[in-house]
Amino acid sequence: MHSDPESSERPARSDGRCRSPAIHHDSQQRTAQISLEEKAEAVRDACKWKDIAKLRSLAESTGGFLTDELRRSAWPLLLGLSPDLMNDGVDTSFDAQEAVADWEQLEPHRDEDQVQLDVNRSFIYYPNDKSEAQLNKCKSELLVLIVEVLRRHPYLCYFQGFHDICQVFLLVLQPGWRARVVARLSVLRIRDxxxxxxxxxxxQLRLLPDLLAKADSELRKHIATIEPFYALAGTLTMYAHNIEAYGDIARLFDVFLAREAVFPIYVFAQIVMSRRSEILDVEEPDMLQVMLAKVPPNMDLDSLITNAASLFDQFPPESLPSWRRISKSSTLKTARHIETCANQTLDDGRAFFEQQAKEVRWVETRDRISMAVWRYRRPIRAIGMTTAVAAIAFYLRRNPSAIHYVTSLFSTLSKA
Structure with a gap:
């Protein structure tokens, strides 16, 4: 894979702070130094003027934001944190829960034990220029970052792989920015x-087969029996679980933060299509599952991003059948336009979360109703299956706590 051209501007540190690994130039990158300097200036200018559209264009172009120094300005801005609101690394535009200065005094989050287990397994591939003591310090800082975000936003449910995302932000950002940026990412961009x-x-994963069907019907037909869960690790972790080179994952984060929340799905579709011949040669479902789940090394990331962007333009998410089944409160729709998302507050994100959680509970209740109806289908035939389900569903939507009484009723009827 192409490493991002991180310059030698990062001096050696003696304070032991966990920072990203140094990335070395090759001769081609040195030859292109003038154009890189011009692009770096363009990134600085876009950040100065808070030009989100320009940052998106720069993120998609060769090399993304180029260096961690530039990312430290661009990433917070793309997530709606303005440098004007920062004072010595502390954002002043947060809600009452964020106003609790000492997050350690907040109630422990229910998932903290799992967080600790995952943090113990972090920093496997990068940074690779640190001593064991320095890596342990990185892990301690990562644990603090994740736990702070979860305690300040206790309604969020931790998922395995979240630590992969957070370790990239930890390596790029200054300590004062980390929790603020990750909180907005969590609440507004990866809330689903x-x-x-x-x-x-x-x-979200159901969009992938739809996209492949439109872009390459033969390939889609070949893998039609394979559920799209092969894309879970990649899309769930913004590819941080799959990509082993620090420069590559930082470069991908540039475009993921600058693009719509659905864009990682398009990237995965493009990865699958780029392996078309290899996939079509395999017939065994188990082998196909393994092959599809693997993100290949040594990809040309710039070409991948360009092609995924073209795929998005050709087949926007609204053209995909499964898009209609995506909740209006999903990040795919609330973050459909980055400028809109950047202006949303954490309170907005929580409201979306609560609405979608309510919808999830309703779907689970509906499924339990369907199972109950099927189980006690004989007595229900007398009143008509469709009518019964519709009536019960309507009633339980208004009275969800009554599910147990309905089940008991069916049980009584079945014994009659």
Whole structure:
């Protein structure tokens, strides 16, 4: 894979702070130094004027934002944190819960034990220029980052792989920015993955077969029996679980933060299509599952991003059949336009979360009704299956706590 051209502007540090690994130039990158300097200036200018559209264009172009120094300005801005509102690394535009200075005094989050287990397994591939003591410090900082975000926003549900995302932000950002940026990412951009059910995540994955059917019907037909869960690790973690080179994952984050929340689905579709011949040669379903789940190394990331963007333009999400089944409160729709998302507050995100969680509970209740109706289908035939389900569903939507009484009723009828 192409490493991002991180310059030698990052000096060696003696304070032990966990920072991103140094990335070395090759001769081609040195030859292109003038154009890189021009692009770097363009990124600085876009950040100065808070030009989100320009940042999006720069993120999609060769090399993305180029260096971590530039990312430290661009990433917070793309997530709606203005440098004008920062004072010594502390954002002054947060809600009452954020106003609690000492997050350690907040109630422990229910998922903290799992967080600790995952943090213990972090920083496997990068940074690779740190001592064991320095890596342990990185892990300590990562644990603090994740736990702070979860305690300040206790309604969020931690998922395995969230630590992969957070370690990238930890390596790029200054300490004062980390929790603020990750909080906005969590609440406004990847909120669907932090709901108490996998339902919304699964709904996102259903877009992938639709997209492949439109872009390459032969390939889609060949893998039609394979459920799209092969894309789960990639899309769930913004590919941080799949990509082993720091420069590559930082470069991908540039475009993911600058694009719509659905864009990682388009990237995965493009990865699958780029392996078309290889996939068509395999017939065994189990082998196909393994092959589809693997994100290949040494990809040309710039070409991948360009092609995924073209795929998006050709087949926008609204053209995909499964888009209609995506909740209006899903991040795919509330973050459909980055400028809109950047202006949303954490309170907005929580409201979307609560609405979608309510929808998830309703779907689960409906499924339980369907199971109950099927189980006690004989007595129901007398009143008509469709009519019964519709009536019961309407009643339970207004009185969800009555599910147990309905089940008991069916049980009584079945014994009659």
């Amino acid at each position: 993955f932090m709901l108490p059910s996998l339902g919304p995540t699964t709904a």
